[in-house]
Amino acid sequence: MVINLRKLPDKKYIMPGNAACPGCPETMGLRYVKMALGDNVVLVIPAGCSSVIQGISPYSGINAPILNIVFAAAASAATGMKAAFEAMGKDDVHVVVWAGDGGTGDIGFQALSGAAERDEDIIYICVDNEAYMNTGIQRSSLTPYGAWTTTTWKGKKEHKKNIPMILISHGVKYVATASVGYPTDFIEKLQRASKIKGFRYIHLLAPCPVGWRFDPALTAKVAQLAVETGLFPLYEYINGEFKLSPIAKRYKDPSKRKPIIEYLKLQGRYRHLLDKPEEIKKIEEYIENTWKLIETLEESFAPGKDRGKKIFDAL
Amino acid sequence: MGKGPILQAPETFFIAPLSRPAPGSVGKTGSWRTSKPVVYEDKCTGCMLCWLYCPENTILKTSNGKVAIDYDYCKGCGVCAAVCPFEAIDMVSEV
Amino acid sequence: MPLMSLTGNYAVAHAVRLARVKVISAYPITPQTTIVEKLSAMVENGELDAKMVRVESEHSALATVFGAASAGARAFTATSSHGLLYMHEVVWWAAGSRIPLVMAVVTRAIGPPWNIHVDHQDIFDQRDTGWIIGIAQENQEVLDMTLQAFKLSEDPRVYLPVMVGLDGFILSHTRAPVDVPEQELVDEWLPPRRQPYVISPESNYVMGNIAPDEVHFLMRYSMHEAMEAAKTVIKEIDKEYGEVFGRSYGGLIECHNCDDADYIIVITGSWSGDAKVASDMLRENGYKVGVARIRYIRPWPKEELEELGSRAKGIIVFDRAISMGGYGPLYSDVAGTLYSNGGKTSLVGVIAGLAGVDVGAETFKETITSIIHKIEENGFFFEPQLWLLPKDYSSREKMMEVAKRWL
Structure with missing residues (x-):
């Protein structure tokens, strides 16, 4: 699938004059969601930046019907909405959760896990900016190792929780990772996901200039570097088949990856460890381990071999 | 179909926490800018990468296949200039 | 049907x-x-x-x-x-x-x-x-x-x-x-x-x-x-x-024996049935007691209670909940409502039946009788928090004994 930029809809899916910070990755991502899925969409948004980005009532800066909902309940509210649309014969409405990393991996995790286990027919997008940005940059379970936040002044001591892998373990039909640095890849994934019935999960990396401490002009660039350094592999898992996304394939080869320092040095949140080689080594090891896991998944869930399906059938 | 509810207006004083999409939900955010993107039409090839990446939706497609900026709302983040492969957008200080 | x-x-x-x-x-x-x-x-x-x-x-x-x-x-x-x-x-x-x-x-x-x-x-x-x-x-x-x-x-x-x-x-x-x-x-x-x-x-x-x-x-x-x-x-x-x-309940409150009542029990929930039985027994003993069973705690039946309060000598509220350090929640609302009456009506808040402790008709009858006696002896009685502690546990000595065993 090749996307022609000129053919993407030029509607104001994000209304200018909203409350997002300059260079916000979330408004970028929301535009792509609507470009991919069109107007037959309702969004469910738990507490987070995207609840504020909408701006002040009676206006909203996100051009979509939205049910804002309490922090821990996004996947559940979406479940109910989908059930209602089905009861009313409106099966074609896409109910999309748009939740941050805290709303996904921490406080909203229980509801997410429940909805995934029940295979609810919703699309769940985690827009991952790797901390509680809306409350002022506090660590979440998805904050990466070493990152400064206002609750980890000397850097976080634990690695990032791997939510997409946890979702794969739920046996859902569709799990993908994406980055706002690669919009057409994200749009393609959304379009593929939209054709599948059941629970679909997309983990969207969303570098936050305010929380990661970089120049807002570099949002797309940082989002690309996360992929180019091998830190954030892009992949898709569909019905028991795992494959690296075309953009990410080359980074399987460590020599093709850009040095992680190029990614770290752009971000103030890593400033304190730039002169600590042992800390940088830990991040490099994390990348190696990530790719070992990817290789295992590629092997276990190789397309066409039906092995992934068998693995889950056997469980 | 036809199983949806009847939408009936409230019959008491009623204000619900409702909004509708509209530009300027926090005003004319062009005033947030400290520098503004300037498009050099001669260098612009109309590739639309800036339009694609603009977080604000303030890159406007023009009739000649190129782009213009909606300065009323552009927050001046500079993403457009950073992603332009042809250096067709410059960020010019406004302060 | x-x-x-x-x-x-x-x-x-x-x-x-x-x-x-x-x-x-x-x-x-x-x-x-x-x-x-x-x-x-x-x-x-x-x-x-x-x-x-x-x-x-x-x-x-x-x-x-x-x-x-x-x-x-x-x-x-x-x-x-x-x-x-x-x-x-x-x-x-x-x-x-x-x-x-x-x-x-x-x-x-x-x-x-x-x-x-x-x-x-x-x-x-x-x-x-x-x-x-x-x-x-x-x-x-x-x-x-x-x-x-x-x-x-x-x-x-x-x-x-x-x-x-x-x-x-x-x-x-x-x-x-x-x-x-x-x-x-x-x-x-x-x-x-x-x-x-x-x-x-x-x-x-x-x-x-x-x-x-x-x-x-x-x-x-x-x-x-x-x-x-x-x-x-x-x-x-x-x-x-x-x-x-074929069934109506009276709106926000259901009244039992209220019409000529001198004393009104305000209560909600299933134990209202026991309170009604107690009210019948008390009438046999010559006390004009009625029960205003609150069917809706929100919206609060202010008008109905104001009316009842304006003609009763005393209101006795039974709460099966407590705001510790404050009052029973029904009591608080009743007290707020009766203030419009200038505080002329005797008012007692009873806290009872917490944690599933049973309160039967006999207990209602005894408690209400003793409250009525206090009102009639003094002409007026005001007690926001009358704790109806579980039977056999209500003396200070017994409470202290329990406290020792449970520490």
């Missing part, structure tokens, strides 16, 4: 079936569980055409039915005690949205220690959320109140969610004869779902983003006005329900 032998929980389930609810979601908790069990069976055997979402928590249960209701479906959930507390923030969120919704609350004590028996601490904890809150006395009323809750919640003068309280075990697990209305009659009486708006691709509405503080303030005021309007709607529905189904 078939007379069935139903527990309170099954009475709830039949009302939900008769209301043709489209989306149900709930999580097991004693003593609510048999509601969700019965509804699951009804959905699975085709008696009820609804989607049953078996969620992983009460927080999700209410969020799920709220999502469904905001998209346009008649929806229902039920819970108890800790489940209700766990969903508390969603309770607020649902009411603030003004989307009609119905929930049954099987009242139960709150821990620690673990305790599955009845008191009203859980439902009174929801008092300020903007939900209409009804509390039934017996199983027939449970069915009727639940069915009426849908019509009430979906009335354009109201558009607030409705909670129906029924006492754990005393009602929820005790069978009683219940007249279950015919479906056709319910279909004629209960209009199709109405609501002020839906969240859908067609409506393009956004619910809940930030509003100016002043407008948020007005939203609270608008909910208050809807509560006031609900008083009229509750009475209307009670009356027309009586005409169609």
Whole structure:
């Protein structure tokens, strides 16, 4: 699938004059969601930046019907909405959760896990900016190792929780990772996901200039570097088949990856460890381990071999 | 179909926490800018990468296949200039 | 109309079936569980055409039915005690949205220690959320109140969610004869779902983003006005329900022996039945005692109580909940209401029956008799907190002995 930029809809899916910070990755991502899925969409948004980005009532800066909902309940509210649309014969409405990393991996995790286990027919997008940005940059379970936040002044001591892998373990039909640095890849994934019935999960990396401490002009660039350094592999898992996304394939080869320092040095949140080689080594090891896991998944869930399906059938 | 509810207006004083999409939900955010993107039409090839990446939706497609900026709302983040492969957008200080 | 032998929980389930609810979601908790069990069976055997979402928590249960209701479906959930507390923030969120919704609350004590028996601490904890809150006395009323809750919640003068309280075990697990209305009659009486708006691709509405503080303030005021309007709607529905189904309960309060009463017992829930028996016994002893059973704690039956207070010598309030360091919640509201009377009426707040401790008609009779004696001896008696401690545990010595053993 090749996307022609000129053919993407030029509607104001994000209304200018909203409350997002300059260079916000979330408004970028929301535009792509609507470009991919069109107007037959309702969004469910738990507490987070995207609840504020909408701006002040009676206006909203996100051009979509939205049910804002309490922090821990996004996947559940979406479940109910989908059930209602089905009861009313409106099966074609896409109910999309748009939740941050805290709303996904921490406080909203229980509801997410429940909805995934029940295979609810919703699309769940985690827009991952790797901390509680809306409350002022506090660590979440998805904050990466070493990152400064206002609750980890000397850097976080634990690695990032791997939510997409946890979702794969739920046996859902569709799990993908994406980055706002690669919009057409994200749009393609959304379009593929939209054709599948059941629970679909997309983990969207969303570098936050305010929380990661970089120049807002570099949002797309940082989002690309996360992929180019091998830190954030892009992949898709569909019905028991795992494959690296075309953009990410080359980074399987460590020599093709850009040095992680190029990614770290752009971000103030890593400033304190730039002169600590042992800390940088830990991040490099994390990348190696990530790719070992990817290789295992590629092997276990190789397309066409039906092995992934068998693995889950056997469980 | 036809199983949806009847939408009936409230019959008491009623204000619900409702909004509708509209530009300027926090005003004319062009005033947030400290520098503004300037498009050099001669260098612009109309590739639309800036339009694609603009977080604000303030890159406007023009009739000649190129782009213009909606300065009323552009927050001046500079993403457009950073992603332009042809250096067709410059960020010019406004302060 | 078939007379069935139903527990309170099954009475709830039949009302939900008769209301043709489209989306149900709930999580097991004693003593609510048999509601969700019965509804699951009804959905699975085709008696009820609804989607049953078996969620992983009460927080999700209410969020799920709220999502469904905001998209346009008649929806229902039920819970108890800790489940209700766990969903508390969603309770607020649902009411603030003004989307009609119905929930049954099987009242139960709150821990620690673990305790599955009845008191009203859980439902009174929801008092300020903007939900209409009804509390039934017996199983027939449970069915009727639940069915009426849908019509009430979906009335354009109201558009607030409705909670129906029924006492754990005393009602929820005790069978009683219940007249279950015919479906056709319910279909004629209960209009199709109405609501002020839906969240859908067609409506393009956004619910809940930030509003100016002043407008948020007005939203609270608008909910208050809807509560006031609900008083009229509750009475209307009670009356027309009586005409169609043969049962009316008196609106916001049900009065027993009130007409010429010198003393009024204010009470809510299943133990009101024992209070009524006590009132009958007291009348045999020459005391003119009536019972004003509060059917709806929200909206608060201010006008009715003002009227009763203006002609009674004394009001005795029985609370099955306590705001520790403050008052019983019913007492607080009654006291606030009676102030309009210039404080002339004797007023006593009794805190009793917490944590499922039984209070029978005899105990009501004894307690009320001693209070009446105090009023008549002094001409006036005011006691906001009369703790009716469990029998055999009420002396200081006994309490100290227990305290030593439990340390």
